[in-house]
Amino acid sequence: MRFIFNPCSGRNRNSRLLPMVRDFISARGLDADVAATEGPGHATELAREAVAGGCRRVIAVGGDGTMNEVAQALVNSPSTLALVPCGSGNGLARHLGLPAAPAAALELAGDPDALAVPIDTGSVNGRPFFNAMGLGLDAEVSRRFNNLTRRGLPAYLRTALDAFFRRRRERCTVTADGVAREFDVLLIAVANSDQYGNGAFVAPGARADDGLLDLVAVEPVGVPGALLLGIRLFLGSFDRSRRVHRIQGGHFTIERSSAGIVHTDGEIHETGAVLDVFVRKASLSVVVSRPSRRSQRGRSPGTDSSGLPFALNL
Numbered sequence: 001m002r003f004i005f006n007p008c009s010g011r012n013r014n015s016r017l018l019p020m021v022r023d024f025i026s027a028r029g030l031d032a033d034v035a036a037t038e039g040p041g042h043a044t045e046l047a048r049e050a051v052a053g054g055c056r057r058v059i060a061v062g063g064d065g066t067m068n069e070v071a072q073a074l075v076n077s078p079s080t081l082a083l084v085p086c087g088s089g090n091g092l093a094r095h096l097g098l099p100a101a102p103a104a105a106l107e108l109a110g111d112p113d114a115l116a117v118p119i120d121t122g123s124v125n126g127r128p129f130f131n132a133m134g135l136g137l138d139a140e141v142s143r144r145f146n147n148l149t150r151r152g153l154p155a156y157l158r159t160a161l162d163a164f165f166r167r168r169r170e171r172c173t174v175t176a177d178g179v180a181r182e183f184d185v186l187l188i189a190v191a192n193s194d195q196y197g198n199g200a201f202v203a204p205g206a207r208a209d210d211g212l213l214d215l216v217a218v219e220p221v222g223v224p225g226a227l228l229l230g231i232r233l234f235l236g237s238f239d240r241s242r243r244v245h246r247i248q249g250g251h252f253t254i255e256r257s258s259a260g261i262v263h264t265d266g267e268i269h270e271t272g273a274v275l276d277v278f279v280r281k282a283s284l285s286v287v288v289s290r291p292s293r294r295s296q297r298g299r300s301p302g303t304d305s306s307g308l309p310f311a312l313n314l
Contacts, residue, residue, distance in 0.1 A: 001032035001110065002050040004043050004070055006062030009086045017086065017102055019305070021061060024106050047073035055079055057287070059109045059299050062093050064131060064197065065085015067134040068265040071121070071130050075283050080116045082109035089197020089266070092131040092216045095208060096193075096288050108289060118282035119208040125271050130156035130284065132196060133277070135256070136170055136187035137218075140261035169220040172256045176215070176249040183245060185197070188254060189276050203246065204236045210302040211281045212248045252277040 003021050018036065025032045037043045043060070047070045050058045059082040067083060074081050079189040084105040085093035099105045108114055122129045134142070144159045173182050189196075191203040191214045221229060221243055234236045239246045254275040262271050267295035 001057045001059060002046070002053075002055045002262075003031055003034040003059045003061055003084075003109075004034060004046050004050075004066070005036045006043060006060075009062035009066055017061070020102065021084075021106065024110060028110060028115050030110055030112075032204075036285060037062075037069075041069065043069035044072045046070075047079075051077050051079045057082055057109075060085060061086060064089055064091055064265045064286055065267050067092060068130060068267060070130070071284055072128050074285070075128060075280065080285040080287060082114070084109050087197075089200075090263075091197035092193055092208070093195060094199070095131070095195055096286065098289060107288060111287075113288045116285050116287050117209070118209060118211075119194055119284050119286050121283045122190065122213055122277065122281045123277055123280060124262060124264060124277045125189070125233055127262075127264050127269060129190075129192065131193050131265050132191045132202065132261075133262055133264045134189040135254070135260065135262045135275070136185055136189060137167055138187040139188050139261045139263045139268065140167075142266050143268045158292055167220070168181075170256050172217070172254055174215060174217065174247065175253040175255075176247050178253070181245075181247075183217045184220060185219045186220045187216070190214070191216065191253065192279075200233045200236060201236045202233065204239060206252040207280070211279060212250055213252070213277065213279045215247045215249065215252050215277075217245040221295055250279045 005018055005021060022033050025034065025255050035046045038044065043066050051073055056075060057080045057138050058070055062065045063086040064087050071081050083093045083098055084102060085098060085100065086102070097107060122133065122180055124133050141159055163227050167186060169184050170185060171182065172185050172188060173180055180310050191206050194206040195201045202216055206214040216239065225243060229238065229243065231242060237246060254277065256273050259272050261268050261272065261276065
């Protein structure tokens with residue numbers, strides 16, 4: 001195993017988590033090492049080295065950006081991804097039902113007998129994403145949020161509100177399964193999971209193992225409409241608004257009026273006016289929690305009708 005630790009992710013900053021990881025490896029007698037990232041892209045490099053060196057599991061200790069960089073190197077490889085979520089949103093980790101507490105997350109990630117399942121991954125203009133990508137307000141909020149020194153849900157909401165008041169609409173054409181539809185949008189998100197993170201369900205009921213992506217286009221709204229959409233986002237009814245259009249598919253072409261930015265799992269990139277988005281089915285192996293009796297009794301977003309974590313109902 002290789003643990004890839006991002007010292008700049010969320011609660012990893014000035015924390016005791018790195019010594020905790022090292023102590024965990026030593027106490028469990030694991031055949032593992034831990035490597036700290038030194039800058040953007042380094043996690044991908046470290047993960048590629050791990051795959052080439054025969055590591056059967058690579059553990060990302062960080063946020064969504066770290067997860068994205070590590071997972072890039074593991075797509076269609078024999079290595080399995082495990083997550084110790086330490087970021088602000090932790091969207092994919094929450095969707096998978098992984099433990100939020102570092103100690104519990106380490107126990108699962110480092111368990112040689114932990115359950116691993118295949119999930120889908122996405123790509124936009126050649127850039128991989130694993131939880132969600134987006135444009136418009138979606139990308140602008142990510143751009144602003146990445147420049148903050150203090151993270152977390154309150155900071156995200158303040159950033160989103162400020163970006164909303166400086167919003168602009170875009171005219172986009174979305175083509176799916178040969179059918180083109182035009183939208184005036186505030187944002188477009190393409191989700192592999194059901195949420196951005198922090199329980200904000202942009203695509204309620206979406207699954208990362210169904211061979212499909214969920215495109216969510218949001219029409220321009222005023223302040224009252226934005227407040228209602230914000231409430232719906234956390235109540236799991238976002239796509240029931242008449243201002244929200246949702247399309248499922250394996251391949252989307254999004255055409256906008258000019259080049260601009262997109263985000264992939266919260267990381268910002270400059271792209272052209274035409275975006276080619278597609279799913280890669282069952283292309284990444286990920287460690288997930290086994291179902292508990294408690295999870296079987298109730299149902300929540302991210303579970304199927306049996307109440308089991310989605311990935312266990314393959």
